[in-house]
Amino acid sequence: MRLSLPKNTSHWRLGEMQEIHLDFLRLAADDASMSDCPGGRERLFPQPLAGKEELLDEEFNVDWKELITPELEMQFAGDVGVVLSDLDSIQPVKKTGDAEVKFYRLDVQRAHGQAWFSTLNQARLLLDLKYELHDPKDAPQEFTVQEQAGGEDDPERLLVLMRYEFYAWIQEWLVRNVL
Amino acid sequence: MPTITAPETGVRTDVALGTPWNVVVHNDPVNLMSYVAFVLKKIFGYPDQEAERLMLQVHREGRSIVWTGARERAEHFVRELHGHQLMATLQQAD
Numbered sequence: 001m002r003l004s005l006p007k008n009t010s011h012w013r014l015g016e017m018q019e020i021h022l023d024f025l026r027l028a029a030d031d032a033s034m035s036d037c038p039g040g041r042e043r044l045f046p047q048p049l050a051g052k053e054e055l056l057d058e059e060f061n062v063d064w065k066e067l068i069t070p071e072l073e074m075q076f077a078g079d080v081g082v083v084l085s086d087l088d089s090i091q092p093v094k095k096t097g098d099a100e101v102k103f104y105r106l107d108v109q110r111a112h113g114q115a116w117f118s119t120l121n122q123a124r125l126l127l128d129l130k131y132e133l134h135d136p137k138d139a140p141q142e143f144t145v146q147e148q149a150g151g152e153d154d155p156e157r158l159l160v161l162m163r164y165e166f167y168a169w170i171q172e173w174l175v176r177n178v179l
Numbered sequence: 180m181p182t183i184t185a186p187e188t189g190v191r192t193d194v195a196l197g198t199p200w201n202v203v204v205h206n207d208p209v210n211l212m213s214y215v216a217f218v219l220k221k222i223f224g225y226p227d228q229e230a231e232r233l234m235l236q237v238h239r240e241g242r243s244i245v246w247t248g249a250r251e252r253a254e255h256f257v258r259e260l261h262g263h264q265l266m267a268t269l270q271q272a273d
Contacts, residue, residue: 043266048257050268068258075262117214121264125209134208168211175213 003173010110012178014170015093017104024166025087029080031123031163039129044076044122045069076122082115113178120167131160198271200253202246205266206237218263219245222256247272 002016014021034040047054047061048068054061086108093103108116128134204215212234219230223246236243246256253269260267 044264046261046266046268048254048261048267048269051270053268053270056271068261072262076264118264121210121214125207125264128209171211172213175211175217179217 003170003177005177006107009107011107012110012113012174014106014108015103017090017106018101021166022090022104024163025083027163028119028123028167029084031127031167032076032080032119034126037126037130040126043125043129045072076118079115079118080122082112083119086112086116110178113174117171117174117179120171124164124167124171127160127164131157133161133164198250199247200250201244201270201272202253202256202260203268203270204233204237204243204245204260205268206241207266210265212238214263215265218260218265222259222263244270 001014001018001021004013004015006013014025017025034044045065048064049057049061086106090104090106093105095101095103204219215237216227216230216234219225219233220227223230225233233243233245246253250269257267257269
């Protein structure tokens with residue numbers, strides 16, 4: 001798979017994709033779902049006041065939850081919707097030389113870059129919570145992905161780790177080239 | 180003769196407008212370092228070097244005060260940071 005910015009266009013391209021890349025991209029919306037992630041709301045919609053500030057102004061967090069949180073919910077859901085809509089435009093690409101391997105391409109408007117980043121970020125934030133990819137006991141500056149639980153004994157977790165890293169790779173490229 | 184009492188100002192000393200507030204960004208294991216720096220540049224208009232310094236402070240120390248000023252603007256910045264999925268809180272400045 002290759003990410004690129006075609007010259008003189010208003011889009012960026014996900015090129016030379018194979019079936020596994022499409023599968024991963026289509027799973028991003030599911031991964032970004034909070035339906036089976038109790039801690040998801042707390043992470044995506046955190047309270048603005050904590051500690052002694054919260055005690056001094058308890059009503060503020062309540063107001064925030066009523067006024068700001070719904071706006072953010074709409075914004076984040078809209079971002080996922082943009083990605084799902086873009087994924088409908090995936091095109092198969094004919095490649096000479098290797099007829100056995102199918103390749104695909106997707107051109108995405110540059111203006112959708114932030115929505116893609118947001119969706120992949122939501123997916124990674126929630127995967128991290130659902131599968132406890134980082135040990136909460138670690139000091140803040142010492143987070144390491146807990147890969148020891150992956151491998152043959154837990155193929156689902158291995159696939160989760162692969163998606164987590166795949167999304168991060170696209171995000172890193174988006175920050176440097178599109179956003 | 181009626182007793183005249185001073186009217187209440189309605190301003191609570193703990194959230195008085197004159198008190199400066201900090202916008203604090205907290206570390207999390209998921210957000211990319213490059214993205215945190217990008218968001219700090221975008222929202223606060225910091226130059227590359229300052230955004231990088233604050234991002235590294237978040238990463239190494241777990242948190243960083245990225246802006247200090249009036250409460251209303253601080254609330255706006257926290258809302259923007261949450262909109263970019265960063266962990267951020269408001270904190271009264273010392």
